Amino acid sequence: MEKIRIGIAGYGNLGKGVELAVRQNPDMELAAVFTRRAPESVSLKTPGVPVYKDEQLADKAKELDVLIICGGSATDLPKQTPEMAKYVSVIDSFDTHAKIPEHFAAVDAACKAAGTLGIISVGWDPGLFSLNRLYAESILPNGSSYTFWGKGVSQGHSDAIRRVPGVKRGIQYTVPVEEAMEQVRACKNPELTTRQKHTRECFVVAEEGADKAAIEEAIKTMPNYFDEYDTTVNFITEEEFEANHKGMPHGGFVMRSGKTGDGENTDQMIEFSLKLGSNPEFTSSVLVAYARAAYRMKKEGQSGCKTVFDIAPAYLSPASPEELRAHSL
Amino acid sequence: MEKIRIGIAGYGNLGKGVELAVRQNPDMELAAVFTRRAPESVSLKTPGVPVYKDEQLADKAKELDVLIICGGSATDLPKQTPEMAKYVSVIDSFDTHAKIPEHFAAVDAACKAAGTLGIISVGWDPGLFSLNRLYAESILPNGSSYTFWGKGVSQGHSDAIRRVPGVKRGIQYTVPVEEAMEQVRACKNPELTTRQKHTRECFVVAEEGADKAAIEEAIKTMPNYFDEYDTTVNFITEEEFEANHKGMPHGGFVMRSGKTGDGENTDQMIEFSLKLGSNPEFTSSVLVAYARAAYRMKKEGQSGCKTVFDIAPAYLSPASPEELRAHSL
Numbered sequence: 001m002e003k004i005r006i007g008i009a010g011y012g013n014l015g016k017g018v019e020l021a022v023r024q025n026p027d028m029e030l031a032a033v034f035t036r037r038a039p040e041s042v043s044l045k046t047p048g049v050p051v052y053k054d055e056q057l058a059d060k061a062k063e064l065d066v067l068i069i070c071g072g073s074a075t076d077l078p079k080q081t082p083e084m085a086k087y088v089s090v091i092d093s094f095d096t097h098a099k100i101p102e103h104f105a106a107v108d109a110a111c112k113a114a115g116t117l118g119i120i121s122v123g124w125d126p127g128l129f130s131l132n133r134l135y136a137e138s139i140l141p142n143g144s145s146y147t148f149w150g151k152g153v154s155q156g157h158s159d160a161i162r163r164v165p166g167v168k169r170g171i172q173y174t175v176p177v178e179e180a181m182e183q184v185r186a187c188k189n190p191e192l193t194t195r196q197k198h199t200r201e202c203f204v205v206a207e208e209g210a211d212k213a214a215i216e217e218a219i220k221t222m223p224n225y226f227d228e229y230d231t232t233v234n235f236i237t238e239e240e241f242e243a244n245h246k247g248m249p250h251g252g253f254v255m256r257s258g259k260t261g262d263g264e265n266t267d268q269m270i271e272f273s274l275k276l277g278s279n280p281e282f283t284s285s286v287l288v289a290y291a292r293a294a295y296r297m298k299k300e301g302q303s304g305c306k307t308v309f310d311i312a313p314a315y316l317s318p319a320s321p322e323e324l325r326a327h328s329l
Numbered sequence: 330m331e332k333i334r335i336g337i338a339g340y341g342n343l344g345k346g347v348e349l350a351v352r353q354n355p356d357m358e359l360a361a362v363f364t365r366r367a368p369e370s371v372s373l374k375t376p377g378v379p380v381y382k383d384e385q386l387a388d389k390a391k392e393l394d395v396l397i398i399c400g401g402s403a404t405d406l407p408k409q410t411p412e413m414a415k416y417v418s419v420i421d422s423f424d425t426h427a428k429i430p431e432h433f434a435a436v437d438a439a440c441k442a443a444g445t446l447g448i449i450s451v452g453w454d455p456g457l458f459s460l461n462r463l464y465a466e467s468i469l470p471n472g473s474s475y476t477f478w479g480k481g482v483s484q485g486h487s488d489a490i491r492r493v494p495g496v497k498r499g500i501q502y503t504v505p506v507e508e509a510m511e512q513v514r515a516c517k518n519p520e521l522t523t524r525q526k527h528t529r530e531c532f533v534v535a536e537e538g539a540d541k542a543a544i545e546e547a548i549k550t551m552p553n554y555f556d557e558y559d560t561t562v563n564f565i566t567e568e569e570f571e572a573n574h575k576g577m578p579h580g581g582f583v584m585r586s587g588k589t590g591d592g593e594n595t596d597q598m599i600e601f602s603l604k605l606g607s608n609p610e611f612t613s614s615v616l617v618a619y620a621r622a623a624y625r626m627k628k629e630g631q632s633g634c635k636t637v638f639d640i641a642p643a644y645l646s647p648a649s650p651e652e653l654r655a656h657s658l
Binding site for chain 1: 346349354426429430457459464466467514590592593595597600602605610638639640641642647650651654655657
C-alpha cells in the first residue's frame with residue numbers, strides 16, 4: 001500500500017503530537033518536518049525523517065502529500081497557511097473564531113491558484129465541537145445550545161497569572177459549573193451568565209517574600225480574564241506544582257436541548273463531551289484524521305479551502321465505504 | 330424563498346413526527362402524504378395537504394423534492410425504498426444493521442437508473458451513533474468503542490412480553506449499567522459481557538387470575554430476548570400503566586477511549602449521548618435534516634445511494650457556508 005506522506009511544519013507540542021498520531025495510522029508515514037529553527041537542533045522521535053527549514057518547502061513539497069501546520073493562531077498561521085498552500089495541500093488548527101472568514105478567504109485564494117486543498121480550523125473547538133453544534137442545531141431547530149469548557153488548562157489565563165508581580169509559576173484551570181450543566185440536561189433551557197457557567201481555579205507558586213494577598217487580589221480582579229468569574233487562588237509549593245500541574249488536560253461539553261412536538265414527553269437532549277488527558281495530542285490526532293480526508297479529496301481533483309463542515313465523515317476513516325456500511329453503520 | 334417540498338410515505342408514529350419536524354423548518358413544506366390505507370381515512374395535522382395512495386407516486390412525484398419513507402425495516406423498506414426511488418429522491422431509516430449492504434445496493438441501482446438520490450439508514454442508531462463511532466475511531470485509532478442504549482423502550486422486547494400468556498399489557502425498558510459506563514469513562518477499557526452492559530426492566534399488567542410467577546419465569550428465561558440479561562418484572566395496574574408508561578423515551582451513549590501518546594496523561598475520552606423524550610419524533614427530526622441534504626445534493630447533480638457517512642455536515646444546516654463559518658465554527 002502506498003502511504004500518505006505527511007509533513008509537519010513547526011515541531012512544538014502540537015507537531016510532536018502529530019508525529020505520535022501518524023505512528024498510530026498504518027496508512028500514513030511522516031515524510032518531513034519543517035522548522036524555523038536550525039534543522040540540526042531538532043531531534044525527532046522518528047528515525048530517518050529529514051528536517052528542513054521552512055524556506056525549503058517550495059523545493060521539498062514534492063516529498064509530501066499533506067502538510068500539517070502546527071503554528072500559533074495569533075501570528076503564525078495567518079501567514080504560514082496561505083503561503084505554504086502554494087506548494088502543497090495543508091491542514092491547520094486556526095482557532096481565532098472571529099477571524100475565520102478572513103483566514104478562509106486567504107487560504108482559499110492560495111489553494112485555488114495552486115490547485116491544492118486546505119482544511120482550516122481543525123481540532124476540537126473549533127472542530128469537533130463545531131460539528132456537534134451544527135448537527136444538533138440542524139436536527140433540533142427549536143432548542144438551545146450550550147458549550148461548557150473544562151476541566152482544563154487555559155494557556156491564555158495561565159500566561160496572565162504568570163505576568164502578576166510576585167508569581168513564580170502559575171496555572172489556571174477552567175471548570176464548568178456542574179449545577180448549570182444539570183439544568184441544561186434537565187431541558188430547563190436556563191439563561192446562564194458567564195459567572196454561572198464556569199469557575200476559574202488557579203494554582204500559584206509565589207516568589208519568596210511575595211505578598212500573597214496582593215497576588216490573589218491582582219488575579220481575582222484582572223479585567224477580561226478573571227473579574228467576571230468566581231476565581232479561587234491556591235498557593236502551593238514548587239514541588240507540588242511539579243508533581244501535579246505539568247499536564248495539559250482539557251475537555252468540555254456541547255449540549256443542545258430542544259422540543260420536537262407539541263405534546264408532553266418531547267424534550268430531546270443531545271450531548272457531546274471530551275475528557276482529554278493531553279489537549280495538544282488530541283488536537284494533533286484530529287488534524288491527522290483530516291489529513292487523510294485532504295489527501296483523498298485532492299486525489300479526487302478537489303481544491304480550495306474547506307472546513308470540517310465540508311468534509312463527508314467517510315473521508316476520515318481508513319476503512320472503505322463498503323466496510324464502513326457493513327461494520328460501522 | 331422556494332421551499333423544499335417534502336413527501337411522507339406512511340403516516341404512523343414516524344410519519345407524524347416528520348410532519349411535526351417539517352413545521353419547525355421554515356425552508357420546507359409538507360407537499361403530500363402517501364399511504365397504503367384509504368386516503369380519506371388519514372387525517373393530517375397540516376390543513377390542505379393531499380393524501381394519496383402509494384400507487385399514485387409515479388403520477389404525483391413531480392409535486393415533491395424529497396420523499397421520506399416511514400415504513401418498517403423488516404418488510405416495508407426493502408421493497409418501498411428501491412421502488413419509490415424510481416420516481417423521486419428518498420430518505421429512509423432502515424435499521425436492520427446486517428442487511429444494510431444489500432439494501433444499499435438495491436437503492437443505489439434504483440437511484441442511478443432514475444437519476445435520483447437516496448439516503449438510507451438515517452436516524453440515531455444507525456445514524457448519529459454511527460457517525461460518532463466513525464469520527465471517534467478515525468481520531469483515536471488506538472482505543473476501544475462502546476455503545477450503551479437506554480434508558481428507553483425497546484419495541485421488540487415489549488412485543489415479546491406481550492406474547493407471554495396471561496400478559497394483558499407490557500412494556501420493556503433497556504437500562505445501561507451505570508458502573509460499566511463509569512469504568513469506560515475512567516478509560517479502563519473493560520471487557521464487558523452482555524449482562525454487564527444492560528439490564529432489562531419490564532412492567533406488566535396481568536390478566537385477571539393469571540399466574541404471575543409463571544409470567545415472570547416465562548419472561549426472564551425467554552431465549553434471545555431476556556435470558557442473557559438481569560431482568561426485573563414489575564406487575565402494575567392498568568391505571569399505573571396508562572399514567573406512566575405511554576411515552577416512547579429512548580437514548581444511549583457512544584463512547585470511545587484511546588491513548589494518543591506513550592507518556593502518562595494521554596488517556597482521551599470521547600462521549601456522545603442522547604436522552605430522548607420521544608424516540609420516533611427524534612428520528613423524524615434527523616430524517617428531515619437529511620432531506621435538506623438530499624435536496625441540495627440532487628440539485629448539484631448527484632445521484633445514487635448515500636448514507637450519513639457520505640454527507641458533508643454543512644448540507645444539513647439551513648445556514649449558508651459563509652454563515653456557518655462565521656457563526657458556528
